[in-house]
Amino acid sequence: MKPSRIMIACLLVCFAIILSFGCSDATGNTTPPLQVGIVYVSTPGAMG
Amino acid sequence: MHEMGTQGLESHFGERIHVTRMENIPENGTSALAFDFLVDEGCSIIFGTSYNYQEFMQDVAQEHPEVHFEHCSGYLREENMSSYYGRMYQARYLTGIIAGSMTESDKIGYVAPFATPDIVRGINAFTLGVRSANPDATVTVQWSGTWFNATIEGQKAQALISLGCDVLAQHQDTSAVASATISAGKYAIGYNADFRAMLEDDKVLVSSLWCWERYMIPAVQAVLDGTWESQDYWGGFEDDMIRLSTVSPLVPLAVKQLVEEKQSAMENQTFDVFWGELKDTDGTIIQSAEGKMSDTALRTMNWFVQGVIDED
Numbered sequence: 001m002k003p004s005r006i007m008i009a010c011l012l013v014c015f016a017i018i019l020s021f022g023c024s025d026a027t028g029n030t031t032p033p034l035q036v037g038i039v040y041v042s043t044p045g046a047m048g
Numbered sequence: 049m050h051e052m053g054t055q056g057l058e059s060h061f062g063e064r065i066h067v068t069r070m071e072n073i074p075e076n077g078t079s080a081l082a083f084d085f086l087v088d089e090g091c092s093i094i095f096g097t098s099y100n101y102q103e104f105m106q107d108v109a110q111e112h113p114e115v116h117f118e119h120c121s122g123y124l125r126e127e128n129m130s131s132y133y134g135r136m137y138q139a140r141y142l143t144g145i146i147a148g149s150m151t152e153s154d155k156i157g158y159v160a161p162f163a164t165p166d167i168v169r170g171i172n173a174f175t176l177g178v179r180s181a182n183p184d185a186t187v188t189v190q191w192s193g194t195w196f197n198a199t200i201e202g203q204k205a206q207a208l209i210s211l212g213c214d215v216l217a218q219h220q221d222t223s224a225v226a227s228a229t230i231s232a233g234k235y236a237i238g239y240n241a242d243f244r245a246m247l248e249d250d251k252v253l254v255s256s257l258w259c260w261e262r263y264m265i266p267a268v269q270a271v272l273d274g275t276w277e278s279q280d281y282w283g284g285f286e287d288d289m290i291r292l293s294t295v296s297p298l299v300p301l302a303v304k305q306l307v308e309e310k311q312s313a314m315e316n317q318t319f320d321v322f323w324g325e326l327k328d329t330d331g332t333i334i335q336s337a338e339g340k341m342s343d344t345a346l347r348t349m350n351w352f353v354q355g356v357i358d359e360d
Contacts, residue, residue: 033066034093034272037086038054039079040071041098042196042221 049221049240050097050120053260060265064272075100083108087115093271095264096120098195099164105129116276118267120260121166123347127278132263133166135284137173137346138314139256139292140217141321142307143237144177146253146295147185147215149303150235151178154185157208157216159225161195163360165349167219172353173321174217179355181303188213188357198224205229207359215253226252235298242293255293262289282343285315322346327354 058067068089070082079101086094087108093116096105102122109117109129117129125131147156156178160167175187188211190204201220205228208216217237218225226236226243230251236243238255263281270276283289292311295304313319322341326334328351335341352358 033064034061034268035089035091036057036065036067036268037083037089037091037094038050038067038069039073039082039086039094039096039098039101040050040069041073041075041101042071 050260053264056261057264057268061268065268080104080108087112092116093268099166116271125278125280130279132281134258134289135282136256136290137169137321138284139290140170140173141177142292142311143254143256144174145181145307146299146303147217147237148178148181150253151185151215153212153214155213156185156187157213158187158189159192159201159204160189160219161192165347169346169349170219171356175353175355176321186355186357188359190359192220196221198222201225202228209234244293244296250296250298253296253299257291257293259288259291285311328352329354329356
């Protein structure tokens with residue numbers, strides 16, 4: 001059976017969805033969290 | 049406190065950031081190891097929150113131009129290292145008005161760790177506020193030699209109370225000074241956190257507070273956006289970098305109104321603390337009558353205004 005244009009279109013859409021899921025999480029955020037560092041002279045629970 | 053700013057950062061960005069905290073890091077070469085560690089952990093932006101970290105942070109920043117460094121309270125900068133701070137001296141001045149209005153002995157105490165320009169500036173601003181309300185009052189300073197040691201801070205508070213001080217302020221990282229002060233039936237001025245709410249005592253007259261997230265959130269956002277640039281930031285009341293807690297009901301309404309007026313004037317920049325003629329404790333004129341002090345002079349302040357008694 002020769003693939004119809006509709007079948008090819010469906011395959012392309014599926015491929016795009018797979019790609020999309022592969023690059024993003026549930027929130028649509030595709031990048032890992034930005035790593036932030038902070039250095040305290042005392043403890044974070046202290047006032048400083 | 050700075051940690052509240054960090055928590056504000058986490059709350060704002062959620063899962064878009066991950067924060068690694070390093071605590072109890074002394075202001076020596078150990079801090080360079082801490083900064084290096086955070087670089088190795090993959091941090092894109094690193095905050096250093098104590099004055100004497102700055103030279104160590106600068107060394108690490110020069111070695112890692114791909115990482116953004118943020119130093120609090122200093123003045124050194126690099127293309128990848130900003131300095132940021134707030135005009136806490138403005139809040140100190142207002143708390144000084146309250147202290148000067150409430151003292152009966154005309155003796156006010158102040159416990160501070162080290163004589164850095166930031167701390168000297170805070171003591172001077174506080175004293176100017178005190179003397180604006182009560183020209184006869186003095187501010188006696190006891191040096192603790194530590195940022196964070198409740199035992200020593202409490203001992204210094206007791207020493208000031210023994211000298212007759214009936215209102216005590218502080219530049220420390222615990223609430224020990226305020227606790228000792230209210231236990232002795234005296235008035236306390238809080239710093240870094242709302243001590244009146246924390247200690248549940250109206251003898252804590254007011255606290256001056258930081259809003260670090262006002263700086264930290266835009267800084268992290270700029271890294272995420274790829275628009276971060278090195279800057280020298282010094283925010284005040286006008287951009288909510290600092291603020292006062294609510295004032296104790298023990299403080300008369302007229303004093304509260306005066307504080308509000310002065311705060312508005314600072315927000316509108318029609319008044320600032322170091323304004324007009326200023327003399328040091330020897331009577332030497334440091335600033336003439338015209339205008340306000342430059343930021344450069346504020347940042348290098350190493351002299352005390354009249355009214356300060358240095359117990360060192």
